[in-house]
Amino acid sequence: MKILILSADGFEDMELFVPYYRFKEEGFDIDVASKKRGTIDGKHDYEIEANRSFDEINPEEYDMLFLPGGKAPSKVRKEDAALQIVRHFIDRNKPIVTICHGPQIMISAGVVQGRHMTCWPEVAKELKEAGAIYEDKEVVVDGNIVSSRMPDDLPYFLREAMRKTQVAISTPL
């Protein structure tokens, strides 16, 4: 199981690290990609090494995409290479799990039309305008997409994200 995280400076620390450590607990491989390789900083002063840049990612190598929130998605959504990665997961029906502001990246990739999703409350308007069917719930699952609203939703998010990893393992893509 190989998971790709797309992020940037200003990530929401819990939203990135809680799933990150959870996936590591399971022994999954994780790459963190940003515009450039190097350390990226969270809103709460935690940091993580982006060991890949967006443009060196071959999305074929990954089983699941994780888009955490915070201020990072507003940067990631401006990068064509990142949006191409998102479209690969949608085209191949591979799992995308996202929380908070993470869905902004999917909006910019043009992949939310007709999909049931949730997000940080302030992103809801934009998500609906992009054609998604917004639901104000701890976690929303629509096929390969799992979305949550905020750090307090993490237990629900983890439950459904882990379910997607099990499906991905049992049905190789």
Next chain:
Amino acid sequence: MKILILSADGFEDMELFVPYYRFKEEGFDIDVASKKRGTIDGKHDYEIEANRSFDEINPEEYDMLFLPGGKAPSKVRKEDAALQIVRHFIDRNKPIVTICHGPQIMISAGVVQGRHMTCWPEVAKELKEAGAIYEDKEVVVDGNIVSSRMPDDLPYFLREAMRKTQVAISTPL
């Protein structure tokens, strides 16, 4: 499964919240106790509600004790009611999982003699002087005690802590 967390202001945010959300993912009940009820703040500005005070805890109600790190343990270790709770778990051989500075509370409770444990590097000297057998490893398991050193050890810590919850569920105490 009911888990008790003992902490205070200055807790290490990831060390408290990563296991907290993990336990919630499993649907476990969690109480957070501090000297007084009310909000406690982490070093990185996350906060959590202490919904119990130490002196209103009946440790019989709990299956596992979790002692996260940061600066909080230096406060918790001064509270007799907290130390009594720790001794209950040792006396009854119920699981205690702890990370970073958390073992300081166990040192003050006088329960580490002869036990294999790890901790934050700067706590190692004190832990050894209290009679523990210190090991510089991601996670050390000695019977009912699971200990780790720092946030980066969380995946290893979670794996062993979760194993303890499974034992506690399958063999009611």
